[in-house]
Amino acid sequence: MGVKVPHEQRKASPRKYLMCRPTYFDVTYSINPWMDPERPTSMETGLSQWKWLFDTYAGLGHDVRLIEPVPGLPDMVFAANGALVVDGKVLVARFRHPQRRDESAAYLEWFGRGGWSEVRQAEYLNEGEGDLLFTGTEILAGTGFRTEARAHDEVREFFGRPVTGLTLVDPRFYHLDTALAVLGDGEIMYYPAAFSPESRAVLAERYPDAVLAEEADAAVFGLNALSDGRTVVLPRAATGLAARLRERGYDPVGADLAELLKAGGSVKCCTLELRE
Numbered sequence: 001m002g003v004k005v006p007h008e009q010r011k012a013s014p015r016k017y018l019m020c021r022p023t024y025f026d027v028t029y030s031i032n033p034w035m036d037p038e039r040p041t042s043m044e045t046g047l048s049q050w051k052w053l054f055d056t057y058a059g060l061g062h063d064v065r066l067i068e069p070v071p072g073l074p075d076m077v078f079a080a081n082g083a084l085v086v087d088g089k090v091l092v093a094r095f096r097h098p099q100r101r102d103e104s105a106a107y108l109e110w111f112g113r114g115g116w117s118e119v120r121q122a123e124y125l126n127e128g129e130g131d132l133l134f135t136g137t138e139i140l141a142g143t144g145f146r147t148e149a150r151a152h153d154e155v156r157e158f159f160g161r162p163v164t165g166l167t168l169v170d171p172r173f174y175h176l177d178t179a180l181a182v183l184g185d186g187e188i189m190y191y192p193a194a195f196s197p198e199s200r201a202v203l204a205e206r207y208p209d210a211v212l213a214e215e216a217d218a219a220v221f222g223l224n225a226l227s228d229g230r231t232v233v234l235p236r237a238a239t240g241l242a243a244r245l246r247e248r249g250y251d252p253v254g255a256d257l258a259e260l261l262k263a264g265g266s267v268k269c270c271t272l273e274l275r276e
Contacts, residue, residue, distance in 0.1 A: 009249060010184075010229060010230035010249045010250060010251070011229050011230060012060070012061075012228040012229045012230035012231055013228060013229050014061050014062055014063065014228075015057075015062045015063070015228055015273060015274075016062070016063045016064075016065065016273070016274040016275075016276070017057055017062055017063070017064045017065070017271050017272065017273055017274065018064075018065050018066070018067055018079050018082075018110075018271075018272040018273075018274055019050075019053075019054060019064055019065070019066055019067075019079050019270055019271060019272075020066065020067050020068075020069050020076050020077050020078075020079045020270075021047065021050065021066065021069055021077070022043060022046045022047050022050050022069070022077035022260070023043070023047070023069040024043070024069050024070070024071055024072070024073065024074050024076070025041070025043045025046040025047070025074050025077050025259075025260070025263070026041055026043065026074040027039065027041050027074070027262050027263050028074060029099050031097045031099060031100075032171070032174045032264040033171050033172050033174070033264070034172070034261065034262065034263065034264035035262070035263055035264055036262070039262060041259065041262055041263075042259060045259040046077070046259040046260050049255075049256055049257045049258070049259055049260060050077065050257070050260065050270060052255065052256070053233070053255060053257065053267060053270060053271075056233060056253065056255070057233075057271075060228060060231055062228065065274070067079065067082075067106060067107070067110045068106070068110075070102070070103070070106050072102070073100070073102060073103055073106070074263070075099070075100055075103070075263060075265075076103050076106065077260065077263075077265070077270060078130075078263070078265045078269040078270060079269075079270060079271060079272040080128060080129040080130055080177060080268055080269050080270065080271055080272045081093055081095070081100070081103070081127045081128045081129065081130040081175075081269070082103060082104075082106075082107040082128050082272055083107050083111065083128045083129070083272060084126075084128050084129055084132045084134070084139070084155065084159075085111075085116075085272070085273065085274050085275050086134050086139070086159050086161065086275050087117075087159065087161075087275065088116055088117040088118075088275070088276050089116065089117055089118045089119075089158065089159060090111045090116045090118065090119040090120075091120065091121075091122050091126070091128075091154075091155065091158050091159070092104055092107045092108050092111065092119065092120065092121040092122065092128075093107065093121075093122060093126055093127050093128040093130075094121055094122040094123070094124065094125050094126055095125070095127060095146075096125050096127065096146050096147075104121055108121055120158075122151060122154060122155075123154055124148045124150050124151035124154055125146065125147055125148040125151060126147050126148070126151040126154070126155070127146045127147050127175060128272065129177060129268070129272055129273065130142075130146060130147070130175035130176065130177055130269070131143065131146055131147035131175050131176045131177070132147070132155060132176070133176055133177060133180065133181075133182050134161075134182070134273075134275065135182050135186065135188070136182075136184070136186070137161075137162070137186075138161060138162040138163065138164055139155060139156075139159065139161050139162070139163045139164070140163075140164050140166060140176065140180065140182075140188075141155060141163050141164065141165050141166065141176070142165075142166050142167075142168050142175060142176025142177075142179075142180075143165060143166070143167055143168070144167045144168035144169060144174075144196075145168055145171060145174040145175070146174060146175055149165060152165045164202065164206070165199075166180075166195060166199040166202065166203070167195060167196040167198065167199045168194055168195060168196075168199075169194065169195060169196050170193065170194045172194075172219070173191065173194040173218070174264070175269075177223075177224055177268045177269065178194075178221060178223060178224050178264075178269075179191050179194035179195065179218065179223055180194075180203075180223060181223050181224070181225045181226070181227065181232075181234075181268065182227065183211070183227045183229075183232065183245075183248075183250065184227055184228075184229035184230075185229065186207075187207070187209065187210065187211070187248075188203075188207050188210050188211070189210060189211035189212070189213060189223060189225075189241065189244075189245075190203060190207075190210060190211075190212065190213065190223065191212075191213040191214075191215070191217075191218035191223055192212060193215065193218075194218065211241070211244050211245065211248065213238075213240075213241050214240055214241075216240060217237075217238040217239075217240045217241040220235050220237035220238050221235050221238075221261055221265075221266040221267075222234055222235050222237070222238025222240075222241040222242075223238075223241070224265070224266040224267055224268045224269055225238075225241075225266075225267050225268055226267050226268050226271050227250070230250060230251055231250070231251045231252075231253055232245050232250045232251065232252050232253065233252075233253045233255055233267050234252060234253070234254065234255065234267060235254070235255055235256075235257065235261075235266050235267065236254030236255055236256050237254075238254075242254065255267050257270070
C-alpha cells in the first residue's frame, strides 16, 4: 500500500518548461511500435491538442518557453527528448535514429543563446528526458531501446549527480518516460512489467511506496505524465491511474493527446523541464 497524503499537503512548485509547436507533425516513418505511416494523421488536430497542453501549463502558473520547429523534423514536438537540464547545465541529446539526429543542432543553438552554465552534446547515444528522469536527488536512467548504457556514466560525470540505471524490455515502452514518471517528494509511478527483473527489484527497493500502474493504464501512455508536485497532467484514458493518484493526494488532470500518440508521444514527451 502507498502512503496516503492529504491533498492540502501536496505543494505545487512553479516550473519552467520548453515545448515545440507541432507545425510539421506527421508520421512518415516508423521508429517505434506506435508509428504507422499508413494511418492518417492531422497536424491541425495535433496542434489543437498540443495547444491545450500549453495552455494548461500556463494556467497552472508555469513558465513555458518555445523552440522553433524545423521543417523535415516531424518528431521535434517531443521536446523532452532534446536534452536533460539540471542545475543550469545542459546535456543535449544524441539520437539513435537518423530521422531525428538533426534535432540536436536546433537544441544546441537554442540553449547556446540562453545563458546556461554549460551546454554540450552527449558523446554517447542519449535521448534526453525520454530516458533520463531527475527525481530531485538522483537521475533515473533508462536503456534497452534508445539510450546506451554507457551514456549513464557520461550523465553521472557531467551533472555530478547519482545515476540509477534501469533496463526496459517491452518495445511499447521504448523510453523511460513511457513507463515511469516522477511525482515529487521522492515518489514515482511506474509499470513494473516494462522493466527487467533486475530493474524491478531496484525500483521496489528504492521506491517501496511507488504508485504501480496496471497494463491498461500503461498501454494508453498513462505514465507519460508530468507532475508539479501536486497537479499531475496525464492521458485522460488512464482512469485507473488517475484514481490512484487522487487517493495519494494528487490532483490528476486528464489530457487528450491521441493524435500525437500516433507518433508514440504524449504529455511528458512534449515537455522538457528547464532546471536553472
